[in-house]
Amino acid sequence: xxxxxxxxxxxxxxxxxxxxxxxxxxxxxKWCKEHGHTVVEIFEDQGSAYSFTKTRPxxxxxxxxxxxxEKQFELIVVFTQSRFYRRNADREILERxxxxxxxxxxxxxxxxxxxxxSAFMMRNFTGVxxxxxxxxxxxxxxxxMIANAKAGYFNGSLPPYGYQTQATxxxxxxGVKKILIVKESEAEVVxxxxxxxxxxxxxxxxxxxxxxxxxxERGLLHRGVTWTMGHVEKIxxxxxxxxxxxxxQRDTRKGGxxxxxxxxxxxxxxxxxxxxxxxxxxxxxxRRPPNTENRAAQVPTLLTGLLVCNICKKGFxxxxxxxxxxxxxxxxxxxxxxxxxCTSPNLPKEETDKLILEAVINHVLxxxxxxxxxDELAQIWKDVKKPDPKRVLALQTRAGTLRAALGQFYSxxxxxxxxxxxxxxxxxxxxxxxxxxTEAELQALNARQHLPFLKFGRSQIxxxxxxxxxxxxxxxxxxxxxxxxxxxxxxxxxxxxxxxHGNRAQLASAISHFKGKPGEVPSDVSxxxxxxxxxxxxxxxxxxxxSIELRAHRDGFLNRYCGYSNxxxxxxxxxxx
Numbered sequence: 001x002x003x004x005x006x007x008x009x010x011x012x013x014x015x016x017x018x019x020x021x022x023x024x025x026x027x028x029x030k031w032c033k034e035h036g037h038t039v040v041e042i043f044e045d046q047g048s049a050y051s052f053t054k055t056r057p058x059x060x061x062x063x064x065x066x067x068x069x070e071k072q073f074e075l076i077v078v079f080t081q082s083r084f085y086r087r088n089a090d091r092e093i094l095e096r097x098x099x100x101x102x103x104x105x106x107x108x109x110x111x112x113x114x115x116x117x118s119a120f121m122m123r124n125f126t127g128v129x130x131x132x133x134x135x136x137x138x139x140x141x142x143x144x145m146i147a148n149a150k151a152g153y154f155n156g157s158l159p160p161y162g163y164q165t166q167a168t169x170x171x172x173x174x175g176v177k178k179i180l181i182v183k184e185s186e187a188e189v190v191x192x193x194x195x196x197x198x199x200x201x202x203x204x205x206x207x208x209x210x211x212x213x214x215x216x217e218r219g220l221l222h223r224g225v226t227w228t229m230g231h232v233e234k235i236x237x238x239x240x241x242x243x244x245x246x247x248x249q250r251d252t253r254k255g256g257x258x259x260x261x262x263x264x265x266x267x268x269x270x271x272x273x274x275x276x277x278x279x280x281x282x283x284x285x286x287r288r289p290p291n292t293e294n295r296a297a298q299v300p301t302l303l304t305g306l307l308v309c310n311i312c313k314k315g316f317x318x319x320x321x322x323x324x325x326x327x328x329x330x331x332x333x334x335x336x337x338x339x340x341x342c343t344s345p346n347l348p349k350e351e352t353d354k355l356i357l358e359a360v361i362n363h364v365l366x367x368x369x370x371x372x373x374x375d376e377l378a379q380i381w382k383d384v385k386k387p388d389p390k391r392v393l394a395l396q397t398r399a400g401t402l403r404a405a406l407g408q409f410y411s412x413x414x415x416x417x418x419x420x421x422x423x424x425x426x427x428x429x430x431x432x433x434x435x436x437x438t439e440a441e442l443q444a445l446n447a448r449q450h451l452p453f454l455k456f457g458r459s460q461i462x463x464x465x466x467x468x469x470x471x472x473x474x475x476x477x478x479x480x481x482x483x484x485x486x487x488x489x490x491x492x493x494x495x496x497x498x499x500x501h502g503n504r505a506q507l508a509s510a511i512s513h514f515k516g517k518p519g520e521v522p523s524d525v526s527x528x529x530x531x532x533x534x535x536x537x538x539x540x541x542x543x544x545x546x547s548i549e550l551r552a553h554r555d556g557f558l559n560r561y562c563g564y565s566n567x568x569x570x571x572x573x574x575x576x577x
Contacts (some may be wrong), residue, residue, distance in 0.1 A: 177195075239277070309344045
């Protein structure tokens with residue numbers, strides 16, 4: 001009969017114990033020769049017998065060949081049953097499938113009886129014992145690896161980018177124990193990736209895609225291959241760079257993830273400060289796709305995302321006229337619905353950009369004005385920071401009462417005085433929600449006592465203003481867009497007026513965090529709010545001081561562009577052309 005030989009070892013230690021692939025192959029060939037069978041193909045793997053396709057590609061190829069219509073062989077010869085498969089239930093199903101196609105498994109070290117019933121009992125008994133032995137051994141190995149990781153040693157596999165292994169003089173089962181040390185050539189790239197994510201480059205905000213493109217354009221490689229967004233994201237989210245290497249997250253046997261309580265953290269030499277890592281995590285969260293504010297900040301036009309129609313409350317988008325010769329900001333209602341759906345005017349892009357920038361530079365970026373704004377804001381914060389003991393006590397009492405009521409309810413259920421039907425479940429959810437809301441309000445009251453910016457004086461204000469004015473001189477640069485979005489939250493436009501709004505807290509935070517580096521992108525902490533609510537907003541006064549009303553009678557802009565009919569504007573364009 002035609003026979004295929006399958007040989008496998010899981011580890012190097014198995015080979016050292018006399019179960020090498022060469023020994024298995026010699027024994028299988030000898031058996032085939034003695035019984036008059038012809039070896040037509042040899043399949044050889046190095047992987048776990050728990051895996052079907054991932055680490056045993058030759059096993060998969062052998063099974064496919066056995067089940068094909070060509071029927072290349074009738075026997076599969078293995079040294080022992082454990083070399084074939086160690087999940088007994090899967091092995092039994094697979095052997096039955098093979099037998100239905102006329103292919104039989106022969107085990108040399110564990111010969112099976114001739115009659116079917118005895119053979120069935122023997123192979124399943126052997127299979128269960130093999131699986132128990134494998135599970136027990138795997139558990140012991142896992143326990144040793146966990147202890148090794150807790151002691152600060154590296155278990156193997158590929159070190160995180162930025163690190164390399166170093167052998168110690170402490171013996172282990174496979175030689176000596178190893179630790180991770182910083183690989184400085186890669187660590188410099190890691191620091192640069194975090195710097196690009198945090199501060200950008202030349203005024204341009206750098207997300208995963210832009211960082212990846214920048215690294216590849218400079219010819220840098222990720223261990224011999226080009227960088228991908230996955231490489232960059234893995235680095236930016238890896239706590240190993242602050243000295244906390246987390247392992248045992250994945251359950252390789254069952255698939256999926258282990259519970260977080262079973263993860264192991266190993267202390268290793270850090271590459272970054274924790275403050276930098278935490279700041280980058282906040283940036284990554286703010287840049288997630290649902291964050292529409294961030295998407296607006298990435299557009300190439302200066303005012304897109306800021307200009308809002310005061311009539312229909314929709315944003316403005318850039319459109320063109322005369323085959324692209326002219327560019328305009330146009331209400332999206334007029335674009336998507338119809339030109340007559342909104343009465344807001346079309347604003348010439350270049351002149352609108354210039355007017356807004358001049359207003360910001362002349363009226364907002366004035367040291368005396370900024371100091372006045374921040375002095376007013378400081379007074380507001382003094383009132384906000386004042387503790388409210390009555391409110392805090394009321395919330396704490398309410399939270400305690402809710403927890404006690406829920407605890408009593410749980411006790412009644414436990415004592416079987418209540419059935420856990422849908423009504424009870426709704427009651428529990430409602431109480432849990434009330435507790436959650438109460439605790440959130442307590443947390444928010446506590447957060448008011450800790451403002452998210454540093455103290456600064458007039459010199460810091462002047463440094464920020466100088467950098468902002470320099471950046472706003474060229475509205476085509478990414479840096480100008482970022483500075484403008486730091487100073488301005490929205491620009492409301494209708495047929496009669498154009499009003500610019502800014503946020504005091506945002507301005508104060510941006511100034512306090514500004515370091516004055518060339519090309520630095522201004523940033524602020526945006527998660528602080530002066531008052532509570534499900535849709536938290538700044539105090540009404542926070543936008544008023546920075547608001548600048550650009551009246552038609554003052555600069556003539558709206559008279560020139562908002563008072564013309566479509567026909568009149570078209571005539572004027574032709575004259576200009």
